[in-house]
Amino acid sequence: MSDREPDGDTSVRDAVERSRSGAPAVGGVIRDRFETDEVFQRIIAAADEEVTTKGRELFFSALAGGFAITLTFLIYSSMTAKTDGAPVLSALLYPIGFIYIILGGYQLYTENTLPPVALAIERLASLPAMLRQWSIVLAGNVVGGAFGAFVLAYTGVFSPETAVTAVEISQKGLETGFWSLFFKAGFAGLIVAGVVWLDFAARDTVSRFFLVYVAFLMIPLADLFHVVVSATELMYLVFLGEAALRSGLVSFVLPVLLGNTLGGVLLVTVVNYFQTTEKRLESARFEGSERRLSVRESAFGGLVGRSYVPLLDTGSRDGVAEEDAYRVVVPIANPRTETHLVELACTLAEQRREANVHVVHLVETSDELVQRYGPGQIDQITGESKALLRDVEATADAYDVRYSSSTVVSHRSFAEIFDEARSMRADLVVLGWDDRRPWAKDKPQRSFDELKSEPPCEFLVFKDRGLDMSRVLIPTAGGPDSDLSADVATALESSVGAEVSLLHVVDSPADREAGTAFLRSWAERRGLGDAELLVDDSGDVEGAIERAAADKSLVLIGATERGLLSRLVTDSLHLNVINELDCSVAIAERPAGRSLLRRVFGRR
Numbered sequence: 001m002s003d004r005e006p007d008g009d010t011s012v013r014d015a016v017e018r019s020r021s022g023a024p025a026v027g028g029v030i031r032d033r034f035e036t037d038e039v040f041q042r043i044i045a046a047a048d049e050e051v052t053t054k055g056r057e058l059f060f061s062a063l064a065g066g067f068a069i070t071l072t073f074l075i076y077s078s079m080t081a082k083t084d085g086a087p088v089l090s091a092l093l094y095p096i097g098f099i100y101i102i103l104g105g106y107q108l109y110t111e112n113t114l115p116p117v118a119l120a121i122e123r124l125a126s127l128p129a130m131l132r133q134w135s136i137v138l139a140g141n142v143v144g145g146a147f148g149a150f151v152l153a154y155t156g157v158f159s160p161e162t163a164v165t166a167v168e169i170s171q172k173g174l175e176t177g178f179w180s181l182f183f184k185a186g187f188a189g190l191i192v193a194g195v196v197w198l199d200f201a202a203r204d205t206v207s208r209f210f211l212v213y214v215a216f217l218m219i220p221l222a223d224l225f226h227v228v229v230s231a232t233e234l235m236y237l238v239f240l241g242e243a244a245l246r247s248g249l250v251s252f253v254l255p256v257l258l259g260n261t262l263g264g265v266l267l268v269t270v271v272n273y274f275q276t277t278e279k280r281l282e283s284a285r286f287e288g289s290e291r292r293l294s295v296r297e298s299a300f301g302g303l304v305g306r307s308y309v310p311l312l313d314t315g316s317r318d319g320v321a322e323e324d325a326y327r328v329v330v331p332i333a334n335p336r337t338e339t340h341l342v343e344l345a346c347t348l349a350e351q352r353r354e355a356n357v358h359v360v361h362l363v364e365t366s367d368e369l370v371q372r373y374g375p376g377q378i379d380q381i382t383g384e385s386k387a388l389l390r391d392v393e394a395t396a397d398a399y400d401v402r403y404s405s406s407t408v409v410s411h412r413s414f415a416e417i418f419d420e421a422r423s424m425r426a427d428l429v430v431l432g433w434d435d436r437r438p439w440a441k442d443k444p445q446r447s448f449d450e451l452k453s454e455p456p457c458e459f460l461v462f463k464d465r466g467l468d469m470s471r472v473l474i475p476t477a478g479g480p481d482s483d484l485s486a487d488v489a490t491a492l493e494s495s496v497g498a499e500v501s502l503l504h505v506v507d508s509p510a511d512r513e514a515g516t517a518f519l520r521s522w523a524e525r526r527g528l529g530d531a532e533l534l535v536d537d538s539g540d541v542e543g544a545i546e547r548a549a550a551d552k553s554l555v556l557i558g559a560t561e562r563g564l565l566s567r568l569v570t571d572s573l574h575l576n577v578i579n580e581l582d583c584s585v586a587i588a589e590r591p592a593g594r595s596l597l598r599r600v601f602g603r604r
Helices: 007-016 036-051 055-082 087-091 096-104 114-121 127-154 160-174 178-201 205-221 227-240 245-275 295-300 339-349 367-372 375-397 413-423 445-452 480-496 509-525 541-551 564-569 596-601
Strands: 326-332 355-364 402-410 428-432 458-463 471-475 499-505 532-536 554-557 584-589
Touching (some): 036 114, 036 127, 036 178, 036 245, 055 096, 055 127, 055 227, 087 205, 096 205, 114 127, 114 178, 127 227, 160 245, 178 205, 178 245, 326 413, 339 355, 339 375, 339 428, 339 458, 355 375, 355 413, 375 402, 402 413, 413 428, 458 480, 471 480, 471 541, 480 499, 480 554, 480 584, 499 509, 499 541, 509 532
Parallel strands (some): 326 355, 326 428, 428 458, 499 532, 554 584
């Protein structure tokens, strides 16, 4: 009789032993004990969820955590007063606020030191993303603690004796020197960061309770300082008129903040991180992470970074195409209705010597559903997506281009477009845009952050009113985006025999001759010498486009405004004519090394 478990039992056991995030749920070597790599994987999985949490949710969780610290200040002052300052007895219930916070899942600044740092070290989230999380949590903790201090100061919760003791406890920090506070807080930071590491190694609530209790009992017994408790004590004195806010923040709270932060980060980098092996990221979100941030992205990336890895990404990054191949990425939401985007992409790619068109089926889900998906749902989505993509593949087969496809399931539909463009090393993204597509509605801060930086490649954003490439109009005033429009028009002229018209708008009839000379020169330099030249001297750009487009089937716009893509996404595109034209419109944007000011506001 075989000792091996049946395959079904093995798969069930594997599912039980791994959480929804892909992090280990039991130890790989000893079932009730995690190795350091496994603890790190659990921390990474939790940190990934936190770093992509909306600011509002982080703040209010931190607000609750800060108010919970009031319980520590309340009970420590009360016990000190009732035991005549006996050091051990007065400290017995000091950890109560921290127990509420950690077991209750609230946000605490020092507890958040380790997980975001782990993401930043692994380049899975940017340093700005880490600092954003720290700032929001610290602000929420301080505001919550200040509210608790206000209640204690003005509502008579403290007895007269306890109120006097609370003032004495709070003043002790103000009377301690800057560097003494810093080093005492440094040891407290080590303790708290250690609690986080051990908390992820614990498997039950009882163990976590005793861990938190014993660890935080060390803070009052060793005369150490915690920044949120210190801020609460300072605000208590401020409300009573016993201390000045500004001097208290500089001489008391600031050194404690610096010490807590440095102590926690040192424990992460020197002790915990470097004792792990290269296997520390083997498990995360089903298939693991294949996409770390670049060094530049890690240092200067968007304030919320990007998710550790989407819930599902079936694309392969190996051998996407030859090094010199032209890569076109086409994100689609509905394969049944968006084959025209693939036709447009293939038409453009076919004019290149070597080209690869990669279709990405982006399936949008919510933050909440991401947590509920299991392997069964993932397999079902993959199967349905493959079936839907068959029609798309049939469309691509009619063209002389290399075709590939993948399915991505994510709650960050717009940000994933940028991630896919980077990971596929795309030269061009052909993107459909209307109110029905999920990325047209996905406009949180993270989407705007993506647009502050230079786009990873060229973008052609297509507003569909029927794909007819026979009569093309290009309004132009020069610039790199106009150059991209010209390249697209040249490809359409060569592949489908498109008739191309060029439009240039000048301010008055006196400028007409100069405008005609500019337009003729611009057309010849870009291989469009046979194009129809239209010069409008009304000075009205939108009116001129609308008049010239009356008998056209496609308008390529990329010249009349800078930063068209960012303006489109943020609903600040001033060219209303784009929505008023009867024909399709393609908005072209080419990376041009624009500054942050120009990327955000579209200025020259």
